[in-house]
Amino acid sequence: MASSAVPDIVIGRLPVYLRALNYMAEAGQEITSSHELGQKLGISSAQIRKDLSHFGEFGKQGTGYRISHLQEQLKRILKVDREWEVALVGIGDLGHAVARYNGFKNRGFRISMLFDSDPSKIGTRIDELEILDAVKLKEQLRARNIQVVMIAVPAAHAQQVADDCIEAGVHAILNYAPITLTVPPGIKAQHLDPVVYLQRMSYYL
Amino acid sequence: MASSAVPDIVIGRLPVYLRALNYMAEAGQEITSSHELGQKLGISSAQIRKDLSHFGEFGKQGTGYRISHLQEQLKRILKVDREWEVALVGIGDLGHAVARYNGFKNRGFRISMLFDSDPSKIGTRIDELEILDAVKLKEQLRARNIQVVMIAVPAAHAQQVADDCIEAGVHAILNYAPITLTVPPGIKAQHLDPVVYLQRMSYYL
DNA sequence: TAGATTGTTAATCGATTAACAATC
C-alpha cells in the first residue's frame, strides 16, 4: 500500500487544469465545461471529468463548472490553498532569475530563503531577501521547517545538496540541474532540464 | 496514421537515458547495463530494454551496453547528432539567464538569435549575441530557417509569439511562460512552468 | 420542456512487467 488511490498521472494534470481556470477567471469568465477546458488544453473532455471524479462532484449537469468553485477545490486538493515557504539553493544566473520570478505569487509558494556558497554573494540581497551561506543549509532548513526546495546549483553538486535537504526534512525538490536525482521513497523530486524537453521535440523534426 | 510507430512516452525517456549516459561517460565509465541504468533513474531494466528495442539492438548479451555506442545511437535517434539553431524570444530576467546558460552545449542546441520588444534592450548584446527587435521576429526566423524556439515572454503574450513563430516555419516550441499554448497538429510544444511541477509535489506533502 | 453537460460504467486501448531463450 505504498501507492496512493489517485494515480500520479492524474495529479500531474490537475495543476494544468488549475492554471487554465486561473486564466479564464482573470478574463472574467465564470463558467466553463469539460469540453471547453479540454479544447484549450488538448485533452479529451472525458478525461477531465474522469480525473475530477476521483475527488468528488464539482459540476452541474447541463451547465458545467463554476470556475471559482473548481479553482478553490483544485487548490485544496493540491494543497496550494496556503503558501509554502520554499528555499532556493544556488544563486547563479538561473537561480537569480528564479529568485526574482514573480510567477509563484498566489499559486501556493513563496521563496523565503536563498543559499549560495560563493563568499562574494553571501550576505547580499535579492529583493530584500538575504543570500545565506550554504554551509548552514541543513540547520537553517530545519530551523524554518522548510519542506520544499528548488536546486539551481551545478549538476556536479546537485545530488549532495539534495541529500542535505532531505536530511534536513525536505520532502519536495524541484531540480534545475541537468541530472537525475536519486531520492528515497516518500520524497518527491521533479526535474526541469530544458535540454530534455528540447530533445523530446527534436526527434519529430 | 497521424501517430508515429514509437510511442511518445518512449521518446520522452530517451533524453533522460542519454543524459545519464553522458554522466557515466564523463566519469570514465565505458560499459553499463539496463539494470544499472534503471537503478540510477528509478526505472525498471525491462522498460529500458523494451524502449531501446524500438530502434534496434544496441547491447551484447552477458555484457551490457558500450556507453559510447549507445550515446551515439541515442543522439542519432533524437536528432541531436547535429546542432540546432534556437531562437529565444523575451529577454527578461529568465530569458537572460537562459541566454547565458551553458548547458545546451554538446547536447544538440545552440541559441543563435535573441529577440525582445523593449527598445532599451534592442541592440544590446549578451555574450556577443545581439538582441533583435521582436517586430522583425517572423522575417528573421524565416531568413535563418529556424525550427526551434524558446519563449520567455509574459504569459499574456506567449500565444501570439507562438503563432508568429509557427507562421514563420518553427516546428518546436519550448515555452517558459505559465500558460498552455495551443498549436496546430504537427507542431510540438513543451511547457516549463515551475509552479506546475511544485504543485505536482505539494499534493503529496 | 428541450437542450446541454455531468458523473460513471464498461469497453478499448496502450504501457509495463515478468520471464526466459539466446548468446556473449
Added chain:
DNA sequence: TAGATTGTTAATCGATTAACAATC
C-alpha cells in the same frame, strides 16, 4: 564452461475513451 545480460514474448496492469442515464 559458468555467469551474466540482452532482446522479445506473453501476461498483467493501468489509463483512456465512448456512451449514456441522470439531471440541471
